[in-house]
Amino acid sequence: MRNEKIGYHNEFTPNEILAGEFYDACIPSLKARLKDNPKIAIVIPGGAMKGSWILGAIAGLKEAGICEKDISLVLGPSASSGSLAYFVSGQFDEGKKIWLNGLSDNKKFLLQNAQVEFLKRLLIKRLSEGVASIHKFFSPIIGIKCLSSLNEFVEGYILSEEDLFYSDNYPKILDVTEVIRLFSEDITNETGVIEGVQLDFDAFKNSQMTIVIPVRNADTGEKEYFSNKECEGCTLITSQKMMLEVLQATKTVPLMAGAPVYIGEKGKYDDGSFADPLPIGVHPTLSCDSINLGHILISKDGQTIRDDVLPIVLIPDNALQPNNQRIRSFTKRVVNILDSGNRGDILDKGEQIYTSEYLEMLQNLAKKGKIVLIFHSGKKISKLDNSKAAIQAGYESGKQVTQNNPLSKLISVHITSKKPQL
Incomplete structure (x- = not known):
C-alpha cells in the first residue's frame, strides 16, 4: 500500500498518508x-x-x-445520477465523453463565475427586502399624495425569490436542460468530437x-x-x-437551476x-422511519440491515476531515432566503451529510467491513x-484513488476467485 499512489499528486501528502493508514486498517x-x-453495490x-471525481472513481473500479x-x-x-445511468446501461464510456467534451467549458450549462453570481443575487434580494421594509415603514407617514410616487420608486427595486432565481429575466446559474439535451441525442461538434450520446x-x-x-x-x-426495477419503496421508471x-429533477438545485421539474403526473421534484x-440508508438527521425501502442498507444507529450487500461508498471529499462550518455556511445562505420553512428545513438537513458524527459512523462501518x-x-x-x-483533474484524481486502492484490489481478487477457471 505504501508503495502505490492513491492520489493525484507527484508525492504523498499528509492527507493521503492518513487515508492510506485508514484503508490499511x-x-x-x-x-x-x-x-x-x-452482492456489491455502489453508493455515491x-x-x-x-x-x-465520481466518474473517475467508477472508471478506476473498472x-x-x-x-x-x-x-x-x-x-x-443529483450530478452522480447521470454517470450511474450510463454505467447501468452499459454506456459508461459514452457518459465519460459527455463529461469531458459536452459539459467542459459549456457556458450554456454553467454560468461563468457561478458562485459569485449566486451570491450577487442573494445580495440583491437582501437589498430589495430592505427597500420593501423602508416602504412599509414610511407609507403611513408620508400620506396619500406621495404614496403613488413612492410605489413607482420601490417597484423597480423590490425583487422576489421568483424574480431572481426562477424567472426568464435572469439566466439560470446551472441549466440542467443542457445536460438533458446531451443525454437525449447523439451530438458531434464541428470538429468531430462527440459531446452528447443518447441514453x-x-x-x-x-x-x-x-x-x-x-x-x-x-x-x-x-x-x-x-x-x-420494481423495488420496494420506489417508483418504477417506465419510459425514456x-x-x-x-x-433532470434530481439535478435541479433549488435557487440555481430554475423551477422544480414535473415527472409525469406524479408532481414537481427537484435536487435529490x-x-x-x-x-x-436511514440518515441520522433525516427521518425515514415510516418508509419501508427495499434498498436501505444501514439503519439510523449505524447497524446493517442488509447483510447480503456490501456497499462501496465513494465520496469526493476527505471523509477523515469534516468541515462543518464550510458545509453549513452555504446552507445558511440558502435557508435565509427561502420563504417556505419546509424547503429551508430540508435544505438544512441535506447539507449535514459530512458532519463529524456521520463520517465517524461511516468510518466505523468501514473498519468493521460493513461498507467500503x-x-x-x-x-x-x-x-x-x-x-x-x-473536470479532467477531478476525473484523474478519482480514477487513481480507486484503481490503486488496496480495498478495491481486494474486492477484485475476490471477484476473480469466484469465476470458473477455464
Missing part, C-alpha cells in the same frame, strides 16, 4: 466480510462538478477489475443492475425514489421520457441531494468549475 475486516460472498453522493457485471445495485442523486432506455431498463435515484418532492419536501425527467444526500469507504484526499474539488482542466 479496513483490510482485515473486509477480507472476513468477502468470505460471505455479498451528488456534488455538482465534483461528479467528475480498471481494478470491478466491472458492470459484478455490481448488483447502484444508488446516487439507451431499453438497456437501462433491462440491465442486471438496479439503480435507485433520490429526488425531493417540491410540494411536500419529502424524499422519494425512482428505479429501473420519464427517465430523462427523473434525471437535498432529500437523501448519500442514499446508503473510498474518498478524495487531495486538493479540494470545486462544485462550480466546469473548465476542461478542472
Whole structure:
C-alpha cells in the first residue's frame, strides 16, 4: 500500500498518508466480510462538478477489475445520477465523453463565475427586502399624495425569490436542460468530437443492475425514489421520457437551476441531494422511519440491515476531515432566503451529510467491513468549475484513488476467485 499512489499528486501528502493508514486498517475486516460472498453495490453522493471525481472513481473500479457485471445495485442523486445511468446501461464510456467534451467549458450549462453570481443575487434580494421594509415603514407617514410616487420608486427595486432565481429575466446559474439535451441525442461538434450520446432506455431498463435515484418532492419536501426495477419503496421508471425527467429533477438545485421539474403526473421534484444526500440508508438527521425501502442498507444507529450487500461508498471529499462550518455556511445562505420553512428545513438537513458524527459512523462501518469507504484526499474539488482542466483533474484524481486502492484490489481478487477457471 505504501508503495502505490492513491492520489493525484507527484508525492504523498499528509492527507493521503492518513487515508492510506485508514484503508490499511479496513483490510482485515473486509477480507472476513468477502468470505460471505455479498452482492456489491455502489453508493455515491451528488456534488455538482465534483461528479467528475465520481466518474473517475467508477472508471478506476473498472480498471481494478470491478466491472458492470459484478455490481448488483447502484444508488446516487443529483450530478452522480447521470454517470450511474450510463454505467447501468452499459454506456459508461459514452457518459465519460459527455463529461469531458459536452459539459467542459459549456457556458450554456454553467454560468461563468457561478458562485459569485449566486451570491450577487442573494445580495440583491437582501437589498430589495430592505427597500420593501423602508416602504412599509414610511407609507403611513408620508400620506396619500406621495404614496403613488413612492410605489413607482420601490417597484423597480423590490425583487422576489421568483424574480431572481426562477424567472426568464435572469439566466439560470446551472441549466440542467443542457445536460438533458446531451443525454437525449447523439451530438458531434464541428470538429468531430462527440459531446452528447443518447441514453439507451431499453438497456437501462433491462440491465442486471438496479439503480435507485433520490429526488425531493417540491410540494411536500419529502424524499422519494425512482428505479429501473420494481423495488420496494420506489417508483418504477417506465419510459425514456420519464427517465430523462427523473434525471433532470434530481439535478435541479433549488435557487440555481430554475423551477422544480414535473415527472409525469406524479408532481414537481427537484435536487435529490437535498432529500437523501448519500442514499446508503436511514440518515441520522433525516427521518425515514415510516418508509419501508427495499434498498436501505444501514439503519439510523449505524447497524446493517442488509447483510447480503456490501456497499462501496465513494465520496469526493476527505471523509477523515469534516468541515462543518464550510458545509453549513452555504446552507445558511440558502435557508435565509427561502420563504417556505419546509424547503429551508430540508435544505438544512441535506447539507449535514459530512458532519463529524456521520463520517465517524461511516468510518466505523468501514473498519468493521460493513461498507467500503473510498474518498478524495487531495486538493479540494470545486462544485462550480466546469473548465476542461478542472473536470479532467477531478476525473484523474478519482480514477487513481480507486484503481490503486488496496480495498478495491481486494474486492477484485475476490471477484476473480469466484469465476470458473477455464
